Amino acid sequence: MTLQWRKRISALGAALAMTVLMVGAVPAQAGTAPRTQSAWWPFTVPAPTSVTYSQRTESCEAGEFCAYLRHADGYLNFKFVFYDTYRLYDWIGTGTIMEAQTGVASTRLLDASGRVLHCWNAGTFPGTEIDFTPVEYIKLTPTYC
Numbered sequence: 001m002t003l004q005w006r007k008r009i010s011a012l013g014a015a016l017a018m019t020v021l022m023v024g025a026v027p028a029q030a031g032t033a034p035r036t037q038s039a040w041w042p043f044t045v046p047a048p049t050s051v052t053y054s055q056r057t058e059s060c061e062a063g064e065f066c067a068y069l070r071h072a073d074g075y076l077n078f079k080f081v082f083y084d085t086y087r088l089y090d091w092i093g094t095g096t097i098m099e100a101q102t103g104v105a106s107t108r109l110l111d112a113s114g115r116v117l118h119c120w121n122a123g124t125f126p127g128t129e130i131d132f133t134p135v136e137y138i139k140l141t142p143t144y145c
Contacts, residue, residue, distance in 0.1 A: 041076075041090070042069055042071065042076060042088070042089065042090040042091045042092075043089050043090065044078065044086040044087060044088055044089065044138070045086070045087045045089070046084060046086060048078045048079055048080045048086065049064070049079045049080055049081040049082070050077075050078075050079045051076060051077065051078050051079075052076075052077045053071070053074055053075070053076055053077070054074055054075060054077060055073070055074045055075075056074070056075065057075050057077060057096060057098075058077045060079070060098035060100045060125075061079075061100060062100055062102055063081060063100065063101060063102055064079050064080065064081055064098075064100050064101065065079075065080045065081075065097070065098070065099055065100065065101055065107045065138070065140055066078065066079050066080070066097065066098040066100065067080070067095060067096075067097050067130075067132075067138065068095045068096045068097070068098075069091055069093070069095040069132060070093055070094055070095050075095065080107075080138065080140055082140065083105070083140045083141055083142055084139075084140060085110075085137050085138070085139045086137060086138045086139070086140075087136065087137055088132070088135060088136055088137065088138065091132040091133070091135060092132065092133055093131070093132060093133065094129055094130065094131050094132065095129075095130055095132055096127060096128065096129055096130065097120070097126065097127075097128055097130055098125055098126070098127060099120040099121070099122065099123065099124045099125060099126060100122075100123065100125065101122040101123065101140065102122055102123060103122055103142070104121075104122065104142065104143060104144050105121075105122040105140065105141065105142055105143075105144075106119055106120060106121045106122060106140075106141055106143060106144050106145045107119070107120050107138065107139070107140050107141075108137075108138075108139040108141065108145070109130070109135045109137070109138060109139075110135070110136060110137040110138075110139055111134055111135065111136055111137075112136040114137070117134065117135060118130070119145035120145070121144050121145055122144075
């Protein structure tokens with residue numbers, strides 16, 4: 001390796017270190033650390049249709065699955081429309097769900113091994129209080145439970 005490349009790599013390492021110091025600690029990769037409350041904003045991969053923050057839960061329109069996660073002194077309102085499996089990150093604690101999909105759709109909450117914890121068919125509107133801590137995935141499907 002030439003001296004020029006060593007300088008570039010060293011500069012890149014220094015820039016990365018400064019970024020970490022300015023932004024804060026880098027979050028652990030999924031599955032490498034126990035899930036505990038953190039300063040990170042809860043999110044999903046892929047992203048939901050929308051996420052908003054408010055002092056109360058928002059309406060869940062026909063065709064949506066909505067998850068309302070308690071966060072700080074309000075709620076993060078996650079709305080999902082597309083059939084997919086959404087990986088949850090930093091979803092700690094309780095919240096409420098509303099199943100407003102239409103047709104023969106359903107929503108499943110899965111643990112880390114893919115085991116179904118809860119399943120609701122379209123339009124059941126359970127308004128159920130859920131502990132999201134053991135939930136690793138939200139799966140919207142075009143079939144009933």
